[in-house]
Amino acid sequence: MESMSSAANRDELIQRFTRERYVLEGYIASIVRDRHLAEDVYQDVALEAMRCLDRYNPERDWRAWIYGIARNKAKQALSRTSRLQPLPEEPLQELIDLAYAEQSDERMDALTRTHAWLHDCLRAVPESLVPLIRMRYWDNLAFKTIGAKVGKSAGSIQVALSRVRLALMECIQKKRVAELEVSA
Amino acid sequence: MNDRERESLEALSDRLYDNRLSAEEERRLAVALADPNNRAFFVEAMTFQTALRKAGMANSASGWSEKKNRKVRRRMAMWPPLAAAAGLLAALGIGLWLSQTSFDLPAPQGIVARAESAQGSVFGVMDDVPERRALKAGDSILAGMRIETGKDGSVALAWLDNTARLALAGNSKLETRNGKPVFLQQGALTATVAPQPADRRFAVETPNARAVVIGTRFELVAATDLTRLTVAEGEIELTDLARDVSVRVSAGLGSVVTPRAPPSVFPMGTTDGLLALYLFNESRGTTVFDVSGIGTPVNLTIGNPENTEWRTNSLRVTGSANIRSGGDAEKIRRAMLNNGALTTEAWLRSDWRETGSHRMLLYKWRFENELSLTVSYLDQYAHVPVSELHRHLKHTIKTQQYGTAFLDDKRASSVVNLFVDGAYTMTTTAGKPNFFASQAARRRAPEYVLAPTPDAYELQQGVQKWSGELLAVALYGRELSASEIRENYETGRRRYDTSPGPVE
Structure with missing residues (x-):
């Protein structure tokens, strides 16, 4: 079998790695529980994967290999970060690992378009709700702060955003199904 | 998995992402x-959480959200029925919010575009919040956001529905508006817009004009009391908002909206490096306005108005007109210093032969602290004083043009290339200040196409007053290539009548 260290395989690896960024970064975030640290770890994983490419066994599952690197890098990052508490190993960590390991390639591929569909779905969010999304997820404000700004309780903001997220996920799901139907 | 479980798991993934899970919640998860x-749903939810956090502007802060927040607060204040149900206030509030989250409805747009690239100083400003935030590639552009570029800034914006791509130049202000045309308050943009149905056409407004895009590539410049449009492909309907007059501008053409004259359509090829533009459509007065919209205008004053006469979209010159700038031609001088080159494009109609409109070397541009445009006596060319500026530029200027310039400094090692009607005709070097009259120049350039024609002969000899109509003059702060000159000529030729008439 052709070595993964060949240029073609390197390109393929980079493409897969880039395509699956949001999925992989979600996995890293489930360990480090910090969006910025998750981004940093993702970059570290990319560098490490490139560095270890020669040692990669192409007969081994690509996802298991890359997620293994991600798990190690995430734990290393956590050990260097005192402000974050490491995730208990049992049982949640194993279940999360299992969740990512057992997904089929088709399902993972379907998730790689999440961000593109999200952009479309966000355009349909009523204007009155956009500031809440912006303050919470882009400006990183606490629910209490948002509540103070808009004159509502933190709890109501929290639940409202939860509903908006669910609606967005539903919208993304519809787009995913529609695309699958078209491709079929 | 029912809705309740789904909602609970999604909320847990959100809390996990932000490290807000309690021990009890960890156990539940x-x-x-x-x-x-x-x-399976958890993986989907975590991927979504990542995408959601990356969808916005990473560097944004709450400051610029204030006005939007006030709007939200006002809307919430308009929920009196909710206040009545005090114990259920939060839940009912949520219910009302959710009533607005039906994504099947044609809701107002939140995010309209994305910044594809950004260089230099580029900022996003929301409504009347004074604080500006730096924009970078990948940032989302919200409806109502004003994008401001500094002198060194530029940004490319891609609309999410793939209808348009806009490139905003430096010193510009552009506002996206919900369901309305984008608003170019000042500065310049170039755009590529896909054809749209008639009722949903993309439009750009400026303080005094509206450009409705039929589907095209175009450049729009907004300056004080001025909007200049150049269309590269397709067609634009440009409306003078004050006069409520519209013109259709197609590829290779331009138009200008000013308070001084109704918009007319004129040929406009490349605008890269454009410094000044004169259209001679003022119809009255003694001022020829620079309508380039680039930098501080260098307007020209007609020193001898008795030797001129305004025509429709032209100025007829019957004698020494002495057309010159009233003040410092700073932007032109600076461009020359920076680039060491200048190109003048002139469209005129000569009285001496019915040759229609020519683009030819006719004017001399004198650069001291002011710009002068002398169109009457060509032999005055020999009398332009050598200024400090000329000496400063003597080793750096290489001017290729199909207009003329300032190359009367005998010590300068400058080059002038002459193009007539889009074709190269001759080259002269500095030290030949009156090269029109230079027999040597004519010998060096026997192919000089002006030579056989009466007007060219007269111009070369410089012994006869020139008279005719000035249609347009454009000044570029760079060398135009031969192909650009040719394209500009072909573009203009289709607009102006250049068919040769009978020789008198």
Whole structure:
């Protein structure tokens, strides 16, 4: 079998790695529980994967290999970060690992378009709700702060955003199904 | 997996992402993930959480959200029925919010575009919040956001529905508006817009004009009391908002909206490096306005108005007109210093032969602290004083043009290339200040196409007053290539009548 260290395989690896960024970064975030640290770890994983490419066994599952690197890098990052508490190993960590390991390639591929569909779905969010999304997820404000700004309780903001997220996920799901139907 | 479980698991993933899970919630999450269906949903939810956090502007802060927040607060204040149900206030509030989250409805747009690239100083400003935030590639552009570029800034914006791509130049202000045309308050943009149905056409407004895009590539410049449009492909309907007059501008053409004259359509090829533009459509007065919209205008004053006469979209010159700038031609001088080159494009109609409109070397541009445009006596060319500026530039200027310039400094090692009607005709070097009259120049350039024609002969000899109509003059702060000159000529030729008439 052709070595993964060949240029073609390197390109393929980079493409897969880039395509699956949001999925992989979600996995890293489930360990480090910090969006910025998750981004940093993702970059570290990319560098490490490139560095270890020669040692990669192409007969081994690509996802298991890359997620293994991600798990190690995430734990290393956590050990260097005192402000974050490491995730208990049992049982949640194993279940999360299992969740990512057992997904089929088709399902993972379907998730790689999440961000593109999200952009479309966000355009349909009523204007009155956009500031809440912006303050919470882009400006990183606490629910209490948002509540103070808009004159509502933190709890109501929290639940409202939860509903908006669910609606967005539903919208993304519809787009995913529609695309699958078209491709079929 | 029912809706309640789905909602609970999604909320847990959100809290996990931000490290807000309590011990009890961690236990609940672990219990939920024992189910393979829940695990599949969890992966989906975490991917979504990542995408959601990356969808916005990473560097934004709450400051610029203030006005929007006030709007939200006002809307919430308009929920009196909710206040009546005090104990259920939060829940009912949520219910009302959710009533607005039906994504099947044609809701107002939140995010309209994305910044594809950004260089230099580029900022996003929301409504009347004074604080500006730096924009970078990948940032989302919200409806109502004003994008401001500094002198060194530029940004490319891609609309999410793929209808348009806009490139905003430096010193510009552009506002996206919900369901309305984008508003170019000042500065310049170039755009590529896909054809749209008639009732949903993309439009750009400026303080005094509206450009409705039929589907095209175009450049729009907004300056004080001025909007200049150049269309590269397709067609634009440009409306003078004050006069409520519209013109259709197609590829290779331009138009200008000013308070001084109704918009007319004129040929406009490349605008890269454009410094000044004169259209001679003022119809009255003694001022020829620079309508380039680039920098501080260098307007020209007609020193001898008795030797001129305004025509429709032209100025007829019957004698020494002495057309010159009233003040410092700073932007032109600076461009020359920076680039060491200048190109003048002139469209005129000569009285001496019915040759229609020519683009030819006719004017001399004198650069001291002011710009002068002398169109009457060509032999005055020999009398332009050598200024300090000329000496400063003597080793740096290489001017290729199909207008003329300032190359009367005998010590300068400058080059002038002459193009007539889009074709190269001759080259002269500095030290030949009156090269029109230079027999040597004519010998060096026997192919000089002006030579056989009466007007060219007269111009070369410089012994006869020139008279005719000035249609347009454009000044570029760079060398135009031969192909650009040719394209500009072909573009203009289709607009102006250049068919040769009978020789008198």
